[in-house]
Each structure stands twice: as structure tokens, then as C-alpha cells.
Amino acid sequence: MIVYTVISKGAFIRPRNIRNILQSTTVVSLLTIGAGSLMIAGYLDLSLGGIGTMCAMLAAFLLRAGVPWYAALAAALILGGAGGAFNAVLVNELNFQPFIATLATASITQGFTSIISQGKQIDIANPVFNFIGSERVLDFIPYSLIISLFALLIYGVILKNTKFGRSVYLIGNNAQAARLAGLRPKRISYTLFINAGCLAALAGILLAARLKSSNTVGITNSQFAGMTAAILGGISLGGGTGGMGGALAGILILNCFNNGMTVIDVPPYWQVVASGILLLIALTADFLSARKRAAN
Amino acid sequence: MFIKKLLRSSNAALLFITIAVTLLFYIFNNNYLNFDNVRNILNSMSFVGVLSVGMTLLLIGGEVDLAAGAEACFSGVVVALLINAGVPWGLAFFLTVLFGALCGLINAFFINKLGFMSFIATLGMMSVYQGLVTVITQSKNIQIPEQGFWVIGSISLWNVVPLAFIIMLVLMIAYSVVLSNTNFGRSVYMCGGNRHAARLCGINPKKISTILYVNNGVLAAIAGVVLTSRMHTASPAAGSSGAIDAITAAVLGGVSFLGGAGGMSGCFIGILLLNVFNAGLTAVGFPSYWQIVARGGLLVLALCLDFIGARSRRLALERE
Amino acid sequence: MEYFLEFKGIRKSFPGVQALRDISFRAEGGRVLALLGENGAGKSTLLKILAGDLSADEGEVVLGGAPLSFSSPYDAIKAGVSVIYQERQLIPAMSVMENIFAGALPRNSFGFIDKPRLKKDTQAIIEKFGLPIDPAAPAGRLSVAYQQMVEIMKAYRRGSSVIAFDEPTASLAEAEISILFKLIAELKREGKIVVYVSHRLAEIFQITDDIVVFKDGALVKTFVTDETSEPELIRAMIGRDIGDTYANLSRNTEYGETLLEVRNLVAKQVKNVSFSLRKGEIIGFAGLVGAGRTEVVRALFGADPMISGEILLEGKRVEFKSPAEAITAGLALCPEDRKEQGLVLYHSIRDNVSIPVLSKIRRFFFLDRKAESALAGGIVDKYSIKTPGIDKIVVELSGGNQQKVILGRWTSDQMTTKILILDEPTKGIDVGTKAEVYQMMCDLAKQGFGVIFISSELPEVIGVSDTIYVMRGGRVTGCVHRGDATEESILSLAMSDTVKTERGDAK
Known part of the structure; x- marks a missing residue:
């Protein structure tokens, strides 16, 4: 952080930039919640980017067709949930490995995105959407950020303090023992996949609302950011560890890192490379800490 | 004998489906089987075909490389840069193949040295490669004026069977021999079928896995070069769905996603079916967007068949 | 050639448990040596040390005069030690011949696999042992018994001088066991050192030459098979103090109304099982490993699907689709x-x-x-x-x-x-705590719980249960009350009816 501040001659810590960092956190944090809670339970979803983009496109399409904003929002969220349910069916009923099942779903959702949009971007003129996307409290804190922080807080509490949350951890550690002790891993798995799908839809919509248009790339690239943030925040790919507090830290690290690169004028293309490398670094750290745990 | 064996195998059913699908599309559109279209099908088939050879080996060995498409795309860019920098195209081809091997080695390092799950490591590398390609090309196509290089992608036998297809076929036959007739090939099956047992037989699964990834990188490079040669351009968007297509084709052809089972002939028929299907959708006038959906759907279908196959094998065992 | 395998002062401990205490004995080539002892006596730990899965804390293993030191199971195999485990180590999709020669496939001058020679060599081994196996068949298509034969041939092909068997007959039918014994006799004739781990005394008298008895990690005594008797072995295995443990239990003697009644339960590996359980009663399920006992309780508990049958809980018909439902209804499972x-x-x-x-x-x-x-x-x-x-x-x-x-x-x-199901609750627990667990079970019965107790250790099933159901091949072959039960009667029920229940012999 300090390095960025020095290189950018202070631009990095100006309020305007901090606001930018906070604003760009929204999408990633929603994806991190969805992906992270799945990872704690030992699952994985590579289709969140695809689902979110598809849902944002549907919302934009419906708005353009004159559907009221709440109906468009509801339809998009339902579609997100349906995408998650589809993953859950593939994983639970057909026993696919989560990564391949969700990879297939990702490909299908990309197709639907293109079909809905005919490959073009759809502008969003709805005032409510634009308000959510770009208005700020006290002219500083974006509403969308409030939504995402609120979500992190709520999910953090759910994971740590409710039966459902406890079940997620227990299943991530030992699904078989948890089932024989009376939990229902299948039901939890469905809930988590559907929940992640809905959150992805919300993330996609918030981004589209901010950009005032929905395009076919959408939040596809943020999906890895979501996973990376979760892993950086201590949620192990092996399942059973980590939490939302760590995830928040992971998100902030990730976003400062990315935003810092923008501020010191690293071309945006390089940021794609960097985020891939960051994922690998996060994995290495995860691997090292897992090895340390095993050694103890 | 050979025919009898073929008919008994599950590949036969798949082959019949392929023929049926072909005929169906032919009925809808009589131009479907004309020379140009057949050549197009064979051409587009050869790119995924070469990728799926490497992928088939990996899957049999219980591994997977989601970066295969990105590696091919990157290789295309590398060969274009080299040729445009004045390197003779033969040498450029060779250097690109070495580059592919390096990509494979990086995957193998993460998986075998650091112990990452194969899909997550290759997924990370995929995003790294995609990013690098975007950086290098600034998202623009790189034209290759060097006409000598175009030869690989453009010549064809009797004006119907392109060289690229022949390369794919030769590779498939060669690897089929390797798989069934060499110690290495059998070791791949052992690693995928029962890693622990393989180790007890003195096989080093990490070594096998490393070889498979390097091999896959080389094949991806070849696929990328051939595609670039046919297009006369390296495109940053080329082959983005390569890995998924290759996995789909292999699994359709009976290569088990769980490792240890399947072979090259199945992979070939899988490729054929996939491409006949895709080209057919175009021929009967389906919008190209639907093909993306169809591709994902086909992967789910292939996995379902794999799942059902594995279950019926298990049930058959239990009955005995 | 005169081989011998010698264990010298082997010690091994795990956190909290001394698994092996100063074990020394010798196994001769051309003889079959049995390792005998209760579960947890230390046989399997010793076998793992022999196989290179574990290394001893102290002591050494000597083969033919040279000390062995293994850092991996593969080292053990290279040194000539093969262990045939209950879980098969075959590649199901590969042919029998490829499995037998895995890791050492013959090659021709082009570097390709020499298939004709591979087939010929495999045929030779198969004929030597007189087995009707097609060398080209995928190993996964063979019956469990023949898969085991393939493993033995694999060990033979490697030229192993020591071949150890871990409970090889656990999942075999009678006819298959006799084929296995023929194979072992052949290995013995070749001068191999055969180590045989089993619980089944009858088998041990049938094929072994020497017997080493373990108890609580220590070697009790070495016997020559011809010079000993079953009662003598059992005494050595169990010791006297265990008998007292059961006599000293304070039991529940008053049973309440019927809690659970299971009628004609059919599930995976379970064929038409019926039993009932009263309040305050402990019912035991005895039988060999793989008899279907665990499967019965898993189906009852909703962990595995039930195919048909009726479950009556306090007289009401119930069916559990998941463990969660069973738990709500008052069942509890402590899994194996x-x-x-x-x-x-x-x-x-x-x-x-x-x-x-x-x-x-x-x-x-x-x-x-x-x-x-x-x-x-x-x-x-x-x-x-x-x-x-x-x-x-x-x-x-x-x-x-x-x-x-x-x-x-x-x-x-x-x-x-209301109903506690305990599946092998004393597995891997030291003797002192075992007695504590038994008393706990009796106390629970006194409090009015119905207890279902599964165990592979005959003395504890007989010693603790009020009623004992004996299972064999997925069926209940008998129901005995504690007063009438002896190890012999239970064991004969556990191994009876082979001819009737198993269809024909191995194909």
C-alpha cells in the first residue's frame, strides 16, 4: 500500500481514489460471499461470473422492454437462483465434480447471455437502477457498497452464529459424519448453490447499474477475483475453514492491489495477468498453511 | 474380427449416432455434405482434435488442463511474433513447440511440486495466459504476411482433406499406439485407475503427470500454430473454448472423467460428433449464439453418459 | 534355497498406545506362518511394518540374513515382500495380464509391449496355479475371488520371497477358499515364506505350519500347528482376565415393551433380515466381516436406501429417508x-x-x-x-x-x-477402556435404552449382548440367547449354510 502511495505521489490515498477502491469492491464482495460460503462447505462454483452476467443481461433486456424495475430485478434474481439450482442438481443428483459441472454451466450461461443480447450491449435508462448504481450517501459512500458490506456482515453472522452456518463448516470438514449425526448435506448444498447464484445475479445487476449498461463480458472476470479474495482471506479450497471477516480482508487486499496498479498507470491488460498470478499466489499460501496444519 | 470388436464396443453406438446426425442435417440442408462444407468441418475439427489428443491422455491419467485452449492461443501469438520478427517459419514453429512444452512444465510444477488440484492450477494459468495474450496483442489480431507459413493450414488432399486434418489423424493413431502398446501408455492408465497401486508397481505418478502436461503443452502449441497458419492471423480470441471442447469430445468418446478408462478411437468419434453437430447447427441456420449453449449442454450430456456408464459397470460388477 | 524372515525386537507406538512391544520371531521358507490375535492385538501394525507402510520405532526385520529398511511400500516390494490386502490393488480397466506384469511389461526390440510374450508368460503362470482365467479379460470383470488370485499371481511374478495375506478369506465363499488354499500350498512348495493373518481358527489348522499369537501388542507364544489345539490357542489369545470382565458387568435384567421390530428388511447386501429389540435390551449382531451387519443398521438408520421390508418403532410403521429423520424418531448410530x-x-x-x-x-x-x-x-x-x-x-x-x-x-x-446402534464400538480402543465401554452399554440399557451392538469379536458379543443374532451372507442364520451362546455355536452359525446361500462354486 505504502509502495503504491509513494509511486503515485499520494494519489493512491486521496479520498476520491479510496472511494473508487470501495466502489469496485461491491461486485467482488458479493461474489466472494457466494463462492466463499460454497468453498467452506467443500464445493466450488466456476459459473458465478457467467450466471451474474446472464442475469444482468436479462434485467437490462426486460427494462428495455418496459418491464417495471422491481419485476426485472426479481426475474434476474430468480434466474440466478435457477442457475445455482442447476449446478446443485448436477453435483448432488448426478455426482459430477463441482468444477466440471459449473464449468459446463458457465458455458451454457455465456450462450444465453449472447442470445438475450444478440452479442451487443444493452443500455439501462431506468432511474432506480441508476440511482442504486451510482448515488452515494453524503456524496462519498456508494449505496452499492453499503449493500455489499451489509451482505458481508449478515453472511458473517449467519456463518458463525446459526445452525445453518455451523452445518456449512461441519459439512466442509466431514460431510459423511455430519450426515450421520443428523445434518442434511444435500439440502445445505442446494441452498448454497442457489444462494451463490442469486448473489452473482445481484453483483451482475449492480455492475450494470453502475455502468448504465449491460455487456456480454459483465462480471465474468470478477469471478476469479471472488475466489482469490476468499482464498487470500483464509477460506481453504479443501473446505471447512475461514470466514467472512477474512474474506473482507482478502477483498480489500485484492482491490487495493488492482486499484494501485491503475493509479500507477499499469495498463488494464496487465491487471488481468496480475489477477491470475494473485490467484496462484493465494493458492500457494493456502497450500503452505495446509501443510503447516498437517505438520502440527 | 475387427468389425465384430468395433460393433461390440460402445464406440459403435456413438458412430451410428454421428452418422445419423450427419444424415439428418443433410436432409435439412443438401449443401451440408458438399466439398466446401466438409473441408470446413474437417478443418475446424482438427484444431479441437489435436487439443483433445493431449486432453484424452491427461484425463486417462486422472488429470485435466483447463488452460489448453489459452496455451494454443498464446502459441499462435508467439509463432506470429517470431515470424514477423524475421525468424524462418520452420524455426518459429519449432520454438513455439518448445514454448508449449514450457507452458506444460509450469502446470506440472504447480500440480506435482506444490500439490495444487489440477483444475485450479490450470484455471489460474488460463487467466494468466489470457491476460498476457491481451497485453501482447493489445486485443488486436496479428497478421502474418509470410506466405510460406500459410502452407500448413491451406493445402489439402484432393481439395477436401486438409493437411491439418491429416496431422490430427496421424497424431491420434500415433498416440493410440503409445497408449495401448507401450509401457508409458499402460502407466498412464494405471495412474488414472489406481494411483496407489501404480506407485506399488514402481511407477512414479508425478513423473507420468509431468510428461502428460508437457506433452499437452506441445500439442496445444501445434494446434495453435496450425490454426494460425490457416487463418493467416493470430487472434487473441482464438481457441478460448478449446479446453472445454476438448474435454467434451473426449468424454463423449468414452474417456472417463474419473480417469483410467477410454482411448483414442473414442476420442476421434467424439470430435467427429461434436463438429458434425456444431457445423450442422450452422448449416440449418441456427444462430451462432445457440451453439455456445449447445456446447455446454453437450458437455453435460457427455458427463451424464459417463456417469451412467460408470454406474452400470459398477452394478454389473456387483451382480457378479 | 533356504529363506527365512526374522523380526528382531520390533517396537512401535502411536500417541497413547503401545502398538507393538518387543516382537521377535522367525518365519521359515516353505512354511506357512499364522499371525493370530484379537482385533487390535498388533497383527496389522506388524503387517504394515513388513509392507513398508509404517516404520518401526526400534528393532529390525531381516530377510535371508540381510536387514531390510524400507522408506516406501515400493521398497518392500523390490526387496521381495508382497502383501495381499483385502482392498484390491488392481486396475479394473486393464487386462489380467497387464495387471500381473504391471511395472515390468515385456518389450520387443521396437520398445513396444510384446503382447504375444506377455500373453504366453501370463498363461504359463495361470496354468501353474491351475486357474480358469482368461489373460486378456479386464481385471474388473473377474469375481472378487479371482481378483485376489490375480494379485497373488502378481506377487509370484515379481519373484517375491515373502507373501503375506491379510484376512484373505474375509469375502470369499467356501469353494473359493479351497482354490486359495491350493494356491498357498503351491507357494509353499516353491519355498516361499507365507505369512497368513486370520481370525478363523479352522483355517489356521488347515493350512498353517507355525502360529504366532499376539495379545495387546505383545507376542504371547509361538506354536507349531500340529502340536497345539484350538482351546490352547484361544486361551493364549484371550487370556483369563477378559472372561472376568464380562462376569463383573452389572447388567440390566428387566426388559420393557418392544421398541423396534424389523421385518424382512432387504437392502444392498442385506437379504430378508428380521429382528426385534425391547426396552433395556442389548442385542448383538455377530458374524464375519462382510456379513451385512453394518448394512442392516445403515438401511435401518436411513443412511442407505431400503429396498423393501417393514420397520415398526413402538408399534408404528416408519420409514426413514435420511439419518436426520431417524434421529428425530429416536434412533442414534455410532458408526464403525x-x-x-x-x-x-x-x-x-x-x-x-x-x-x-x-x-x-x-x-x-x-x-x-x-x-x-x-x-x-x-x-x-x-x-x-x-x-x-x-x-x-x-x-x-x-x-x-x-x-x-x-x-x-x-x-x-x-x-x-431411544435406540442406540453401536457398530464396532471397541475397535482400536485399549483393553482397559473396552471394559469401561461395556459397562457404559449396560448402564444405558438400565436407563431404558434399546442397544444394538455389532462386533466382530466373538467374546465381547457373547459377553455383553442379551440376545445374539448371527449373520452370514446378508441373512440372519441364527438367534441365540446369552446363556446358550458359545464361541463355537456362534462361529458355526456365522460360517454355516455356505452351500445353500452361495450359488454354486466360482465360475
Whole structure:
């Protein structure tokens, strides 16, 4: 952080930039919640980017067709949930490995995105959407950020303090023992996949609302950011560890890192490379800490 | 004998489906089987075909490389840069193949040295490669004026069977021999079928896995070069769905996603079916967007068949 | 050639358990040596050291005069030691011949696999042992017995001088066992050192030459098979003190009304099983490994699907689609594999005991941590679990204390458990704690629980249960009351009816 501040001659810590960092956190944090809670339970979803983009496109399409904003929002969220349910069916009923099942779903959702949009971007003129996307409290804190922080807080509490949350951890550690002790891993798995799908839809919509248009790339690239943030925040790919507090830290690290690169004028293309490398670094750290745990 | 064996195998059913699908599309559109279209099908088939050879080996060995498409795309860019920098195209081809091997080695390092799950490591590398390609090309196509290089992608036998297809076929036959007739090939099956047992037989699964990834990188490079040669351009968007297509084709052809089972002939028929299907959708006038959906759907279908196959094998065992 | 295998002063300990204490003995080539002992006596630990899976803390293994030192199982194989485990190490998709020659496939001058030679060599081995196996058939298509034969041929092909068998007959039918014995006789004739681990005394008298008896990690005595008798071996295996353990149990003698009645239960590996359980009663399920006992209780508990049959709980017909439903109805299962199925190892005692009652210890939506701690504290006190606190991770507890955590989970005040199912509850627990577990079971019966007790150790099933159901091949072959039960009567039921229940001999 300090390095960025020095290189950018202070631009990095100006309020305007901090606001930018906070604003760009929204999408990633929603994806991190969805992906992270799945990872704690030992699952994985590579289709969140695809689902979110598809849902944002549907919302934009419906708005353009004159559907009221709440109906468009509801339809998009339902579609997100349906995408998650589809993953859950593939994983639970057909026993696919989560990564391949969700990879297939990702490909299908990309197709639907293109079909809905005919490959073009759809502008969003709805005032409510634009308000959510770009208005700020006290002219500083974006509403969308409030939504995402609120979500992190709520999910953090759910994971740590409710039966459902406890079940997620227990299943991530030992699904078989948890089932024989009376939990229902299948039901939890469905809930988590559907929940992640809905959150992805919300993330996609918030981004589209901010950009005032929905395009076919959408939040596809943020999906890895979501996973990376979760892993950086201590949620192990092996399942059973980590939490939302760590995830928040992971998100902030990730976003400062990315935003810092923008501020010191690293071309945006390089940021794609960097985020891939960051994922690998996060994995290495995860691997090292897992090895340390095993050694103890 | 050979025919009898073929008919008994599950590949036969798949082959019949392929023929049926072909005929169906032919009925809808009589131009479907004309020379140009057949050549197009064979051409587009050869790119995924070469990728799926490497992928088939990996899957049999219980591994997977989601970066295969990105590696091919990157290789295309590398060969274009080299040729445009004045390197003779033969040498450029060779250097690109070495580059592919390096990509494979990086995957193998993460998986075998650091112990990452194969899909997550290759997924990370995929995003790294995609990013690098975007950086290098600034998202623009790189034209290759060097006409000598175009030869690989453009010549064809009797004006119907392109060289690229022949390369794919030769590779498939060669690897089929390797798989069934060499110690290495059998070791791949052992690693995928029962890693622990393989180790007890003195096989080093990490070594096998490393070889498979390097091999896959080389094949991806070849696929990328051939595609670039046919297009006369390296495109940053080329082959983005390569890995998924290759996995789909292999699994359709009976290569088990769980490792240890399947072979090259199945992979070939899988490729054929996939491409006949895709080209057919175009021929009967389906919008190209639907093909993306169809591709994902086909992967789910292939996995379902794999799942059902594995279950019926298990049930058959239990009955005995 | 005159081989011999010698163990010299082998010691091995695991956290909290001395698994092997100063083991020394010698196995001669051309003879079959049996390792005999109860579960947990140390046989399998010794076998693992021989196979290179574990290394001894002290002592050495000597083969043909040279000390062996293994850093991996492959080293053991290279040194000429092959262990045939119960789980097969074959590649199902590969042919029999490829499996037998795996890792050493013959090559022709082009470097390709020499298939004709491979087939010929395999044929030669198969004929030597006189087996009707097609060398080109995929190994996965063979019956379990023939897969085992393929493993033995694989060991033979490697030229192993020591071939060890771990409970090889556990999943074989009578006719298949006789084929196995022919193979072992052939190995013996070749001068191999054969090590044979089994519980079945009859078999041991049939094929072994020497017997080494283990108890609690120590070598009790070495016998020559021809010069000993079954009672003598049993005395050596069990010792006298165990008998007293059962005599000293304070039992429940008053049974209440019928709690559970199972009629004609059919499930995977379970064929038409019926039994009933009364309040305050302990019923035992005896039988060999693979007889279908675990499958019966899993189907009953809703963990595996039930194909047909009726379950009556306190007279009402019930059917459980998931363990959660069974638990709500008052059933509880302590599974056989504590670490894999019973506990969430890396969570605390508190987290583990509260799993089934998470819905009850809530305030609004949130978990009530105070209530949870009180629950866990109560269980730790009641069962005197040895732990510094309720937040200790269960993986760090000893086997006996882990078992108590599971028992505590099901019998807390918050639970409405009526029927406790204990599947091999004393596996991997030292003798002192075993007695404690038995008394705990009797106490639970006194409190009015119905207890279903599965065990592969005959003395404890007979010693603890009020009624004993004996299973064989998925069926109940007999029901005996404690007073009438002897090891012989149970064992004969567990191994009876082979001709009737198994269809024909191996194809």
C-alpha cells in the first residue's frame, strides 16, 4: 500500500481514489460471499461470473422492454437462483465434480447471455437502477457498497452464529459424519448453490447499474477475483475453514492491489495477468498453511 | 474380427449416432455434405482434435488442463511474433513447440511440486495466459504476411482433406499406439485407475503427470500454430473454448472423467460428433449464439453418459 | 534355497498406545506362518511394518540374513515382500495380464509391449496355479475371488520371497477358499515364506505350519500347528482376565415393551433380515466381516436406501429417508469408522456433541453458545472424558475418549434417543477402556435404552449382548440367547449354510 502511495505521489490515498477502491469492491464482495460460503462447505462454483452476467443481461433486456424495475430485478434474481439450482442438481443428483459441472454451466450461461443480447450491449435508462448504481450517501459512500458490506456482515453472522452456518463448516470438514449425526448435506448444498447464484445475479445487476449498461463480458472476470479474495482471506479450497471477516480482508487486499496498479498507470491488460498470478499466489499460501496444519 | 470388436464396443453406438446426425442435417440442408462444407468441418475439427489428443491422455491419467485452449492461443501469438520478427517459419514453429512444452512444465510444477488440484492450477494459468495474450496483442489480431507459413493450414488432399486434418489423424493413431502398446501408455492408465497401486508397481505418478502436461503443452502449441497458419492471423480470441471442447469430445468418446478408462478411437468419434453437430447447427441456420449453449449442454450430456456408464459397470460388477 | 524372515525386537507406538512391544520371531521358507490375535492385538501394525507402510520405532526385520529398511511400500516390494490386502490393488480397466506384469511389461526390440510374450508368460503362470482365467479379460470383470488370485499371481511374478495375506478369506465363499488354499500350498512348495493373518481358527489348522499369537501388542507364544489345539490357542489369545470382565458387568435384567421390530428388511447386501429389540435390551449382531451387519443398521438408520421390508418403532410403521429423520424418531448410530463417519475431527468436542441438537439450542435464529457449552460440559463430566476443556479438537483425543464423545452426543438430556446402534464400538480402543465401554452399554440399557451392538469379536458379543443374532451372507442364520451362546455355536452359525446361500462354486 505504502509502495503504491509513494509511486503515485499520494494519489493512491486521496479520498476520491479510496472511494473508487470501495466502489469496485461491491461486485467482488458479493461474489466472494457466494463462492466463499460454497468453498467452506467443500464445493466450488466456476459459473458465478457467467450466471451474474446472464442475469444482468436479462434485467437490462426486460427494462428495455418496459418491464417495471422491481419485476426485472426479481426475474434476474430468480434466474440466478435457477442457475445455482442447476449446478446443485448436477453435483448432488448426478455426482459430477463441482468444477466440471459449473464449468459446463458457465458455458451454457455465456450462450444465453449472447442470445438475450444478440452479442451487443444493452443500455439501462431506468432511474432506480441508476440511482442504486451510482448515488452515494453524503456524496462519498456508494449505496452499492453499503449493500455489499451489509451482505458481508449478515453472511458473517449467519456463518458463525446459526445452525445453518455451523452445518456449512461441519459439512466442509466431514460431510459423511455430519450426515450421520443428523445434518442434511444435500439440502445445505442446494441452498448454497442457489444462494451463490442469486448473489452473482445481484453483483451482475449492480455492475450494470453502475455502468448504465449491460455487456456480454459483465462480471465474468470478477469471478476469479471472488475466489482469490476468499482464498487470500483464509477460506481453504479443501473446505471447512475461514470466514467472512477474512474474506473482507482478502477483498480489500485484492482491490487495493488492482486499484494501485491503475493509479500507477499499469495498463488494464496487465491487471488481468496480475489477477491470475494473485490467484496462484493465494493458492500457494493456502497450500503452505495446509501443510503447516498437517505438520502440527 | 475387427468389425465384430468395433460393433461390440460402445464406440459403435456413438458412430451410428454421428452418422445419423450427419444424415439428418443433410436432409435439412443438401449443401451440408458438399466439398466446401466438409473441408470446413474437417478443418475446424482438427484444431479441437489435436487439443483433445493431449486432453484424452491427461484425463486417462486422472488429470485435466483447463488452460489448453489459452496455451494454443498464446502459441499462435508467439509463432506470429517470431515470424514477423524475421525468424524462418520452420524455426518459429519449432520454438513455439518448445514454448508449449514450457507452458506444460509450469502446470506440472504447480500440480506435482506444490500439490495444487489440477483444475485450479490450470484455471489460474488460463487467466494468466489470457491476460498476457491481451497485453501482447493489445486485443488486436496479428497478421502474418509470410506466405510460406500459410502452407500448413491451406493445402489439402484432393481439395477436401486438409493437411491439418491429416496431422490430427496421424497424431491420434500415433498416440493410440503409445497408449495401448507401450509401457508409458499402460502407466498412464494405471495412474488414472489406481494411483496407489501404480506407485506399488514402481511407477512414479508425478513423473507420468509431468510428461502428460508437457506433452499437452506441445500439442496445444501445434494446434495453435496450425490454426494460425490457416487463418493467416493470430487472434487473441482464438481457441478460448478449446479446453472445454476438448474435454467434451473426449468424454463423449468414452474417456472417463474419473480417469483410467477410454482411448483414442473414442476420442476421434467424439470430435467427429461434436463438429458434425456444431457445423450442422450452422448449416440449418441456427444462430451462432445457440451453439455456445449447445456446447455446454453437450458437455453435460457427455458427463451424464459417463456417469451412467460408470454406474452400470459398477452394478454389473456387483451382480457378479 | 533356504529363506527365512526374522523380526528382531520390533517396537512401535502411536500417541497413547503401545502398538507393538518387543516382537521377535522367525518365519521359515516353505512354511506357512499364522499371525493370530484379537482385533487390535498388533497383527496389522506388524503387517504394515513388513509392507513398508509404517516404520518401526526400534528393532529390525531381516530377510535371508540381510536387514531390510524400507522408506516406501515400493521398497518392500523390490526387496521381495508382497502383501495381499483385502482392498484390491488392481486396475479394473486393464487386462489380467497387464495387471500381473504391471511395472515390468515385456518389450520387443521396437520398445513396444510384446503382447504375444506377455500373453504366453501370463498363461504359463495361470496354468501353474491351475486357474480358469482368461489373460486378456479386464481385471474388473473377474469375481472378487479371482481378483485376489490375480494379485497373488502378481506377487509370484515379481519373484517375491515373502507373501503375506491379510484376512484373505474375509469375502470369499467356501469353494473359493479351497482354490486359495491350493494356491498357498503351491507357494509353499516353491519355498516361499507365507505369512497368513486370520481370525478363523479352522483355517489356521488347515493350512498353517507355525502360529504366532499376539495379545495387546505383545507376542504371547509361538506354536507349531500340529502340536497345539484350538482351546490352547484361544486361551493364549484371550487370556483369563477378559472372561472376568464380562462376569463383573452389572447388567440390566428387566426388559420393557418392544421398541423396534424389523421385518424382512432387504437392502444392498442385506437379504430378508428380521429382528426385534425391547426396552433395556442389548442385542448383538455377530458374524464375519462382510456379513451385512453394518448394512442392516445403515438401511435401518436411513443412511442407505431400503429396498423393501417393514420397520415398526413402538408399534408404528416408519420409514426413514435420511439419518436426520431417524434421529428425530429416536434412533442414534455410532458408526464403525469413528474418524471418517462418526466425528468431525478438526472441530471441538463442543461442536461435535451439539450437531443433532443445533435446532434446540437456539435463541431466535442464533445458536445459544452458553447452552451449547453447558451441554458439552455436562457430557464431559458424565462420561469422565479426559480433556483439558470442551474446546479441545477431537482429533487430539484418544480412541476411547472419542467414542465417549459420540456416546455423549446421543445420550444427552437434549436428545430423545431411544435406540442406540453401536457398530464396532471397541475397535482400536485399549483393553482397559473396552471394559469401561461395556459397562457404559449396560448402564444405558438400565436407563431404558434399546442397544444394538455389532462386533466382530466373538467374546465381547457373547459377553455383553442379551440376545445374539448371527449373520452370514446378508441373512440372519441364527438367534441365540446369552446363556446358550458359545464361541463355537456362534462361529458355526456365522460360517454355516455356505452351500445353500452361495450359488454354486466360482465360475
